[in-house]
Amino acid sequence: MSKVVLASSSFTRKKILEDAGLVFSVEVPNVDEQELKGALLFKGASGEDIAGFLAEHKSCIVSTRVPSALVIGADQVLECEGIIYSKPKNLVAAKEQLNTLRGKKHTLISSVVVAEGGKRIWEHTDRSLLHMRKFSDCFLDEYISKQGKSLLDSPGCYQVESAGIQLFTSIEGNHFTILGLPLLPVLHYLRLRGAIAA
């Protein structure tokens, strides 16, 4: 039975796999994601391209260290009106980003790749559509002051699994895609490979 490794420093992705009852280890890929993203954007890459490339890059880097394992890498990109957003650098930038997203629909694109022997052997990309409501300035200030630095962990400055849910009017799409790891397709592939019980 192949060992499963998660190539990620994300607390949420680790929790998703743990909650699902998987046995796996975590290896951090140590990739400068912002730099890579910047270079891809400069070349005119789409949101889907970027999420797919970064998921592949992270899984393959770790896979060269543990070539016999099935290494899961994932990435998520936020796209709103043709613009791709990155994690804000500080709370001032977070407030700007939330102000821009307010009242609009945005898309979360989540890619997941499994690598083996240093190469991508499987991939899946999914999208979800989120409609941010026209919250008041007062709500925004309170939200930022309560959530603090946790806002810097995601390009949308929210976690739907906590108070971030109060930002939304509607959410369409799979919950795990929104969290950043399309789980059901991954489980399906791991079962096909005999890495988890069928």
Added chain:
Amino acid sequence: MSKVVLASSSFTRKKILEDAGLVFSVEVPNVDEQELKGALLFKGASGEDIAGFLAEHKSCIVSTRVPSALVIGADQVLECEGIIYSKPKNLVAAKEQLNTLRGKKHTLISSVVVAEGGKRIWEHTDRSLLHMRKFSDCFLDEYISKQGKSLLDSPGCYQVESAGIQLFTSIEGNHFTILGLPLLPVLHYLRLRGAIAA
């Protein structure tokens, strides 16, 4: 600002509201849900009728105790091929139920009611569609032995937020509806009523 009360003994519903950052208290309605459900089924009630009636019943009972509060009551019903399922009484019944649902699609119907002054003043019902995969007997035995009595907490014998997710091929619908409390419509109503910040 109206006080918010959750009329429920459900750990999951309490956690949903807590995670969303709401300030509220919990009052257990002490209703014999199985008896009520049985009587409604006997009368030929639909899944939607049952979920709506029980959500209303629970919220109104608690609302008579705290008439000035906004009291949230909720209920969830599982429907598969025209049959309505209840929580299994023991692990033998849970295994039977999972055997019946295996390989089929089922619907979760979640109703939520807000009561005030002992009366229903708002309601919302939502549905989600879940496709259970054809898992092996071996998987089923291991699942039951690992999950134990937690299987008795839901009519589908699973929690999608834990290892129960391994039962599924696909899930369509809102995550909070699946958990048993359509959250976004509730938040919208509480904002309209000024009970949470807009």
